[in-house]
Amino acid sequence: MPPSEQLDTLVTVLDLVRSGISTRPEVIRRSGLGRKVVTQRLVQLGHAGLVTEGDLAPTTGGRAPRELQFHSDAGHVLVAELGATSISVGVADLAGRLLDQHEEGAEVPTRPDETLSRVAKLFDELMARRPAGGSPLWGIGIGVLGPVDWATGRPISLPTMTGWGDYPIRERFAEQYNVPVWVDNEVNLMALGELRNGLGQGERDLLFVKVGSGIGAGLISGGLLHRGASGSAGEAGHIIVAEDSQVRCWCGNSGCVAALASGSALAREGEAAAADGSSPYLATIRMGEHPRPIDAEDVVAAAAQADSAAAELITRSGQYVGKMLAGLVNAYNPALILIGGSVAAGAGDLILAAIRQVVYQRALPLATRNLRIALSPLSDRAGLVGAAFMVVDQLLSRKHLGRWIDNGTPSGRVDIIHASP
Incomplete structure (x- = not known):
């Protein structure tokens, strides 16, 4: 060393x-x-x-x-992002560029063993497509739902994530692939991806907000990802935005923004709009020739077809998110807020306009004077890009670089993830 x-x-x-x-x-x-x-x-x-x-x-x-x-081709890293309803995997070079990727639907929250076995199989398929004699595997980065203990790479136990609490994700993949592995919350990695290779380049203080099946945030402060004392920074979905709401969140409180504005909330409200007939588009889906439950994508599609009830639901969702963000803007004063996730990507300008209106109306003028609020340009790639930078930044950090540079590669050096600060 x-x-x-x-x-x-x-x-x-x-x-x-x-x-x-x-x-x-x-x-x-x-x-x-x-x-x-x-x-x-x-x-x-x-x-x-x-x-x-x-x-x-x-x-x-x-x-x-x-x-x-x-020399970004000296090695490559495998990356994965585990959302509520999908698995995304990719292979990237040391500059964070995705060289190959794949996404598929999955029931992630209740199936840790099955999900991680599938991730490993997809990793193997990505590696099999790499050119023979190409650069070696240097590390693996994985983003998961919910907070993660950064020191151990293990998810924090949540009632919505059966079996994931304290799951040894790092150990499982380090043993299988014999490379260092890092694990973090998926929204943290989305924020990091935008900071390093998206609209956030050059910014030092930004927020990334994911509006999907749930709601979460990634915080960049002073150019660095802020994880908090126990890894739970960014759990913005549990900020209460409606004190008089009777809608209960899984956390036990009522009126959380995740319970009122997420994709799950849109699906619930879409069901009601279909049942009472206020949304003809959704009623056709729910009670038509081939009836099925309403999901958030249906609400987004209905709004795109000028269904006024669906458009109102999305606008209301954006207003709740805006109310949550106004408080964060006053407390945190970011220069940029990026909105991502499946709901935001689908609803686009409709939800963005509602968010902007409430933030600029409620937050202090000094805090919003130079504030930009935009949709995430990286979209579904942000988490994978962020996972790649997480791994590369760690491997090339002062904490870890000296432990492997004399050998020429971190491959096989699983021990470096246990290095003392």
């Missing part, structure tokens, strides 16, 4: 090259390190296969420096 001071400068140089600083003189200028030290660290990173020197860079005079490039 490199000495402490050497490791500090090694990570500094690597981070600058990863951020796009492309010449040695610019690395020297940005880092404040001496030319000799920078040269030594670049040589070391070159031997490890992490940085390469390419063509001559443009110059306005004097000797042209060679361009530095982060």
